[in-house]
Amino acid sequence: AMSTYVESIKVTSKDDSRPFMAVFPDLVRELTVEGAEKDIPLVPKHLMKCIQYTVPTGKRNRGLALATSYQILKPNDKDQELAYILGWCVEFLQAFFLVADDIMDGSETRRGKTTWYKHENVGLAAFNDSILLETCLYTILENHFKDKPYYHDLVQEFRTVTRYTAMGQSLDLLTSLEKTPEGKKNLDAFDMSRYSSIVRMKTSYYSFYLPVVLAMKMARIDNPELCRQAKTILLEMGHFFQVQDDYLDVFGDPKVTGKVGTDIVDGKCSWLIVVALQRANPAQRQALKECYGVDDDSSVEKVKAIYNDLKLPKIYKTFEESSFEDIQTHINQLPGGGQMLPPLVFEVFLKKLYKRHV
Amino acid sequence: AMSTYVESIKVTSKDDSRPFMAVFPDLVRELTVEGAEKDIPLVPKHLMKCIQYTVPTGKRNRGLALATSYQILKPNDKDQELAYILGWCVEFLQAFFLVADDIMDGSETRRGKTTWYKHENVGLAAFNDSILLETCLYTILENHFKDKPYYHDLVQEFRTVTRYTAMGQSLDLLTSLEKTPEGKKNLDAFDMSRYSSIVRMKTSYYSFYLPVVLAMKMARIDNPELCRQAKTILLEMGHFFQVQDDYLDVFGDPKVTGKVGTDIVDGKCSWLIVVALQRANPAQRQALKECYGVDDDSSVEKVKAIYNDLKLPKIYKTFEESSFEDIQTHINQLPGGGQMLPPLVFEVFLKKLYKRHV
Numbered sequence: 220a221m222s223t224y225v226e227s228i229k230v231t232s233k234d235d236s237r238p239f240m241a242v243f244p245d246l247v248r249e250l251t252v253e254g255a256e257k258d259i260p261l262v263p264k265h266l267m268k269c270i271q272y273t274v275p276t277g278k279r280n281r282g283l284a285l286a287t288s289y290q291i292l293k294p295n296d297k298d299q300e301l302a303y304i305l306g307w308c309v310e311f312l313q314a315f316f317l318v319a320d321d322i323m324d325g326s327e328t329r330r331g332k333t334t335w336y337k338h339e340n341v342g343l344a345a346f347n348d349s350i351l352l353e354t355c356l357y358t359i360l361e362n363h364f365k366d367k368p369y370y371h372d373l374v375q376e377f378r379t380v381t382r383y384t385a386m387g388q389s390l391d392l393l394t395s396l397e398k399t400p401e402g403k404k405n406l407d408a409f410d411m412s413r414y415s416s417i418v419r420m421k422t423s424y425y426s427f428y429l430p431v432v433l434a435m436k437m438a439r440i441d442n443p444e445l446c447r448q449a450k451t452i453l454l455e456m457g458h459f460f461q462v463q464d465d466y467l468d469v470f471g472d473p474k475v476t477g478k479v480g481t482d483i484v485d486g487k488c489s490w491l492i493v494v495a496l497q498r499a500n501p502a503q504r505q506a507l508k509e510c511y512g513v514d515d516d517s518s519v520e521k522v523k524a525i526y527n528d529l530k531l532p533k534i535y536k537t538f539e540e541s542s543f544e545d546i547q548t549h550i551n552q553l554p555g556g557g558q559m560l561p562p563l564v565f566e567v568f569l570k571k572l573y574k575r576h577v
Numbered sequence: 578a579m580s581t582y583v584e585s586i587k588v589t590s591k592d593d594s595r596p597f598m599a600v601f602p603d604l605v606r607e608l609t610v611e612g613a614e615k616d617i618p619l620v621p622k623h624l625m626k627c628i629q630y631t632v633p634t635g636k637r638n639r640g641l642a643l644a645t646s647y648q649i650l651k652p653n654d655k656d657q658e659l660a661y662i663l664g665w666c667v668e669f670l671q672a673f674f675l676v677a678d679d680i681m682d683g684s685e686t687r688r689g690k691t692t693w694y695k696h697e698n699v700g701l702a703a704f705n706d707s708i709l710l711e712t713c714l715y716t717i718l719e720n721h722f723k724d725k726p727y728y729h730d731l732v733q734e735f736r737t738v739t740r741y742t743a744m745g746q747s748l749d750l751l752t753s754l755e756k757t758p759e760g761k762k763n764l765d766a767f768d769m770s771r772y773s774s775i776v777r778m779k780t781s782y783y784s785f786y787l788p789v790v791l792a793m794k795m796a797r798i799d800n801p802e803l804c805r806q807a808k809t810i811l812l813e814m815g816h817f818f819q820v821q822d823d824y825l826d827v828f829g830d831p832k833v834t835g836k837v838g839t840d841i842v843d844g845k846c847s848w849l850i851v852v853a854l855q856r857a858n859p860a861q862r863q864a865l866k867e868c869y870g871v872d873d874d875s876s877v878e879k880v881k882a883i884y885n886d887l888k889l890p891k892i893y894k895t896f897e898e899s900s901f902e903d904i905q906t907h908i909n910q911l912p913g914g915g916q917m918l919p920p921l922v923f924e925v926f927l928k929k930l931y932k933r934h935v
């Protein structure tokens with residue numbers, strides 16, 4: 220059943236990209252030079268620059284996922300344009316997180332160009348820009364959804380997901396700061412339960428749960444049991460996505476992914492290191508402790524050699540297949556047998572994820 | 578009329594401090610170790626530390642002002658405890674701004690102790706803590722006000738004021754970054770209109786307007802014309818307060834204020850420099866351009882000498898008196914002749930401000 224659905228949606232998804240982009244310039248204007256605060260000196264123009272630099276310059280997957288989900292839930296509905304606008308709200312949320320994250324991580328580049336805070340000597344004042352980006356999404360919501368019966372639900376979802384994401388970021392930061400009694404990086408903190416918590420909180424909620432739940436709110440689908448199960452599936456997909464991302468960081472082809480992985484050097488709590496630590500013998504564990512997170516080529520090579528000795532690529536392939544099947548099963552078990560919520564909403568996402576190489 | 582009112586309120590205000598503090602520990606618990614996210618590792622305890630360090634450690638003027646305003650609007654009401662809780666939401670908002678501001682300004686101390694981001698090597702991760710502090714206030718609102726008819730109004734006020742404050746912060750940062758063609762600090766950007774915008778956006782909305790408007794929402798006072806005029810008065814009071822603050826930074830007695838001013842060295846857009854630039858002759862203007870924002874004692878002394886030559890203390894005293902009278906007049910002109918909204922709400926504030934030395 221999935222393949223027929225998917226062929227049709229590929230078209231839908233491509234079709235969405237152009238009208239999605241088309242609503243953006245008006246949003247920028249209403250937030251800046253034509254907004255309620257347009258007469259404040261300097262700020263509207265600065266904010267416009269910041270928005271143009273940080274919001275529309277990514278892959279826009281989350282905003283498009285929302286628009287496509289709504290298209291599936293309510294085909295050719297008069298509010299499809301509102302779904303594009305709501306999609307941009309998700310993109311503003313992401314820009315808020317990423318501008319802040321890049322400062323906290325000291326990152327030089329993002330999406331192939333200089334990070335915002337390194338750009339034009341904005342410096343730490345970029346923190347305030349990230350706060351402004353957050354406020355923008357609520358201004359857009361107010362301007363376009365205030366009279367909708369589901370307006371407060373949208374605000375509530377953004378609030379909750381923002382809190383989860385900030386908590387996930389905090390958990391990630393605190394985990395990477397954990398030290399052994401000797402003051403060295405503590406790999407013992409990297410277990411599968413910690414990994415799953417970080418991924419769920421920091422990534423899955425805003426990247427997978429949020430776009431779909433917002434489309435469901437717009438479409439007035441609010442059966443609580445259905446929503447609960449949809450959430451479970453979307454968080455599972457987020458986990459699936461992040462494991463892939465971690466795998467590709469080390470085993471992906473840089474010619475295909477377009478980037479050279481840095482998770483080993485950065486000492487990230489990645490799926491690979493967590494599985495490796497589960498399976499390592501005492502000597503391998505010791506070697507991982509000595510080499511993981513160390514910025515020299517021979518340390519990185521030692522870690523990779525242990526990953527290969529432990530057959531992580533094979534373990535990954537098995538995980539990918541069984542996880543894909545589990546998610547498919549959960550989609551098929553949704554209440555209403557596909558009548559209350561078309562499975563295509565999830566399958567579009569899943570199709571994009573399964574066996575991806577980028 | 579004012580003096581009789583004020584004597585009674587001094588008692589009220591003191592009485593509020595203890596029950597206001599009393600609700601705080603339960604709020605901390607519901608946000609952390611007993612909150613919905615209590616099972617996430619590390620984060621609840623970290624957040625608890627952050628809250629304890631940053632939220633209840635100031636003067637709590639804004640939270641108390643809200644509680645006192647509500648006490649005046651609805652004396653001995655069953656919801657007075659809710660007013661304390663809402664007061665803490667304003668204090669969380671302030672903590673969110675201050676933690677971020679200290680990072681952006683590179684400040685070492687705040688309220689007589691090390692700033693949060695310098696504390697325990699939290700570093701730039703403190704920016705995420707400031708985001709968490711912001712989310713806390715909405716969690717408190719949801720936990721305690723969700724079923725109130727005015728719940729969405731409260732959320733809306735916090736969001737609007739957050740946007741204004743971030744814009745004020747941005748305007749302040751952008752103003753201080755303005756450079757002359759030679760790349761020097763540009764004092765020409767410091768005019769009275771710019772000064773007023775910064776103060777209104779960055780300080781008055783969240784410090785003066787927000788506490789009173791929230792108390793009014795709780796008391797179900799929502800005549801639009803009354804609200805509009807109340808807002809005007811509160812923003813006037815914020816301006817009055819900031820001018821005082823700027824005056825005391827240079828001319829206050831450090832033994833009374835407890836701090837040595839740094840506005841001249843920091844090159845701040847202060848009321849004093851704006852008035853000085855308005856009144857300076859060409860030679861004085863040139864000297865100000867050379868000495869303002871320069872970190873050495875003789876430059877600071879030269880600026881102070883010019884301030885004295887231009888009789889700024891006398892100009893300030895005149896401003897203080899006429900501004901106080903204007904505000905009094907506006908209070909007396911509120912619609913309803915004090916029946917719709919007791920003037921005491923404003924007079925309590927004003928009394929605290931007038932002829933203060935700290």
Ligand SMILES: [Mg+2]
Nearest residue numbers: 320321324326
């Ligand atoms: Mg990063």
Ligand SMILES: [Mg+2]
Nearest residue numbers: 320321323324
């Ligand atoms: Mg990061």
Ligand SMILES: [Mg+2]
Nearest residue numbers: 464465468482
């Ligand atoms: Mg990655």
Ligand SMILES: [Mg+2]
Nearest residue numbers: 678679682684
């Ligand atoms: Mg500061």
Ligand SMILES: [Mg+2]
Nearest residue numbers: 678679681682
């Ligand atoms: Mg500052």
Ligand SMILES: [Mg+2]
Nearest residue numbers: 822823826840
């Ligand atoms: Mg000051």
